[in-house]
Amino acid sequence: MRRRTRSAPSVGILGVGYMGIATALAFAARGRTVFAHDINPKVRASLRRGRSPYDEPGLAQLLRREVRLGRFRVLDTVDELAQRAECIFLCVPTPARRDGAVDLGPLRTAVNALGRAIRAARGYRVVVVKSTVVPGTTDEVVEPLLRRASGKSTAALSVAVNPEFLSEGRMVEDAMRPARIVVGARDPRARQRLRRVYAGFPAPVLELTPSGAELVKHGSNEFLALKVSYANELARWSEQLGTDVDTVVEAIGADPRIGTAFLRAGPGFGGSCFDKDLRAFARRGESLGVAPRIPGTVLAVNRDQTAHAVELIRSAVPSLRGRTVAVLGLAFKAGTDDVRETRALPIVERLVADGARVRVHDPSAVENFRALWERTGRTGAVQFSRSVGNALADADLAVVQVDWPVYRRWKPAWSRRMRSPIVVDLRRGIDGRLAARAGLTVLALGRGSAVGPGPGGRPRGRERR
Numbered sequence: 001m002r003r004r005t006r007s008a009p010s011v012g013i014l015g016v017g018y019m020g021i022a023t024a025l026a027f028a029a030r031g032r033t034v035f036a037h038d039i040n041p042k043v044r045a046s047l048r049r050g051r052s053p054y055d056e057p058g059l060a061q062l063l064r065r066e067v068r069l070g071r072f073r074v075l076d077t078v079d080e081l082a083q084r085a086e087c088i089f090l091c092v093p094t095p096a097r098r099d100g101a102v103d104l105g106p107l108r109t110a111v112n113a114l115g116r117a118i119r120a121a122r123g124y125r126v127v128v129v130k131s132t133v134v135p136g137t138t139d140e141v142v143e144p145l146l147r148r149a150s151g152k153s154t155a156a157l158s159v160a161v162n163p164e165f166l167s168e169g170r171m172v173e174d175a176m177r178p179a180r181i182v183v184g185a186r187d188p189r190a191r192q193r194l195r196r197v198y199a200g201f202p203a204p205v206l207e208l209t210p211s212g213a214e215l216v217k218h219g220s221n222e223f224l225a226l227k228v229s230y231a232n233e234l235a236r237w238s239e240q241l242g243t244d245v246d247t248v249v250e251a252i253g254a255d256p257r258i259g260t261a262f263l264r265a266g267p268g269f270g271g272s273c274f275d276k277d278l279r280a281f282a283r284r285g286e287s288l289g290v291a292p293r294i295p296g297t298v299l300a301v302n303r304d305q306t307a308h309a310v311e312l313i314r315s316a317v318p319s320l321r322g323r324t325v326a327v328l329g330l331a332f333k334a335g336t337d338d339v340r341e342t343r344a345l346p347i348v349e350r351l352v353a354d355g356a357r358v359r360v361h362d363p364s365a366v367e368n369f370r371a372l373w374e375r376t377g378r379t380g381a382v383q384f385s386r387s388v389g390n391a392l393a394d395a396d397l398a399v400v401q402v403d404w405p406v407y408r409r410w411k412p413a414w415s416r417r418m419r420s421p422i423v424v425d426l427r428r429g430i431d432g433r434l435a436a437r438a439g440l441t442v443l444a445l446g447r448g449s450a451v452g453p454g455p456g457g458r459p460r461g462r463e464r465r
């Protein structure tokens with residue numbers, strides 16, 4: 001499986017961010033020769049030294065190995081990329097504009113540069129849109145732009161769509177072993193080339209039109225976000241009824257028609273994709289006359305859920321003014337250092353606004369969160385801790401925002417460091433028996449009552465009917 005497949009086309013990756021690096025290394029690990037270019041010289045320099053700018057399970061080792069084996073090579077110009085790679089994947093950002101529509105600026109810039117570079121390249125090229133774009137973008141924007149910039153006809157250049165479905169926190173694993181490979185291409189040669197590039201991946205290749213493939217990506221993200229919002233609404237039901245949302249979603253998800261994946265309550269979803277993709281999908285649907293209602297509802301439930309998490313934190317102490325609160329977990333989920341759209345930001349902002357002194361900790365994302373916090377223009381109000389113990393020293397309250405394994409293994413010594421050992425657990429990662437042993441009172445989102453050292457824990461009042 002790891003042998004170099006000589007006949008497979010060489011791969012190009014344009015844009016080596018979270019998605020680009022996982023894609024590049026998955027191809028390299030399956031024996032493809034991968035050339036990569038990023039516009040950011042710091043990213044190029046770091047990757048060339050075999051150092052990952054992103055922290056994800058398995059990424060650092062895989063990168064070092066593929067650089068050493070020469071299967072992953074960083075190029076300084078897009079011209080070299082167009083010369084050397086036969087199948088080039090666009091992995092550049094597609095952020096949201098203020099009005100929710102996609103900002104196609106970065107994609108247009110990349111496509112223009114790539115098109116001009118391909119003008120000088122000899123041989124047949126396939127350019128593949130792997131960035132997430134709303135249905136119709138490849139046919140209406142990418143292909144015309146690429147043909148104009150490259151001057152190439154359909155004989156020399158094909159355009160295809162191949163959306164990426166990886167989840168951060170497990171992106172290497174997902175990219176190596178995807179559930180399915182979706183290809184949107186009209187040209188049979190492009191489909192054939194993509195099948196060869198993906199040879200050896202243990203997944204079915206599903207072939208659609210370019211717009212169909214784009215719709216699959218947005219439809220998938222909307223459905224996953226819907227599952228999260230659905231679980232979050234069930235969490236609020238559970239709190240009112242005095243039951244545990246995890247037992248409820250487990251039983252619902254045991255139905256194979258539903259499944260448990262992503263049916264997980266928390267402080268609302270974050271990450272770079274769901275929010276922007278749902279807003280872009282809604283805008284595109286409106287312009288096509290689809291009048292979609294689901295994206296708006298999912299996003300509204302998500303916003304409410306973060307506000308609900310803040311209310312839960314407020315309910316744990318009589319007042320937050322002058323209290324010390326430790327916020328544990330700053331990434332948007334466990335397993336990644338990505339803080340884009342993390343719920344930690346609005347939560348910390350609210351706590352600071354309520355007059356709390358906030359200490360924050362994360363095993364991987366502290367520096368990224370510090371940069372994000374400083375971009376909000378607020379410095380000093382938040383203390384960045386290197387250890388859980390430091391974050392908890394004399395704290396009146398701790399909030400688990402992300403269920404990193406380190407927080408799940410709560411140490412009794414941590415409770416002793418706190419002025420009052422109370423945790424608001426927004427992910428229900430801390431086991432009740434462990435909490436009791438650690439002398440901790442846990443107020444968990446999605447559960448009807450607090451658990452802790454007292455008999456039956458501290459009831460949350462209104463949940464008891």
Ligand SMILES: NC(=O)c1ccc[n+]([C@@H]2O[C@H](COP(=O)([O-])OP(=O)(O)OC[C@H]3O[C@@H](n4cnc5c(N)ncnc54)[C@H](O)[C@@H]3O)[C@@H](O)[C@H]2O)c1
Nearest residue numbers: 015016017018019020038039040092093094110131132164
């Ligand atoms: N992150 C994910 O989990 C994920 C999953 C599936 C799909 N996607 C999609 O993949 C795309 C990229 O997302 P990401 O999270 O990797 O973004 P990112 O911001 O982490 O990375 C994008 C990279 O592209 C580079 N870049 C920007 N313009 C460029 C240009 N003209 N030429 C070369 N490089 C350029 C940037 O320097 C950056 O390193 C988006 O469309 C996103 O929606 C992301």
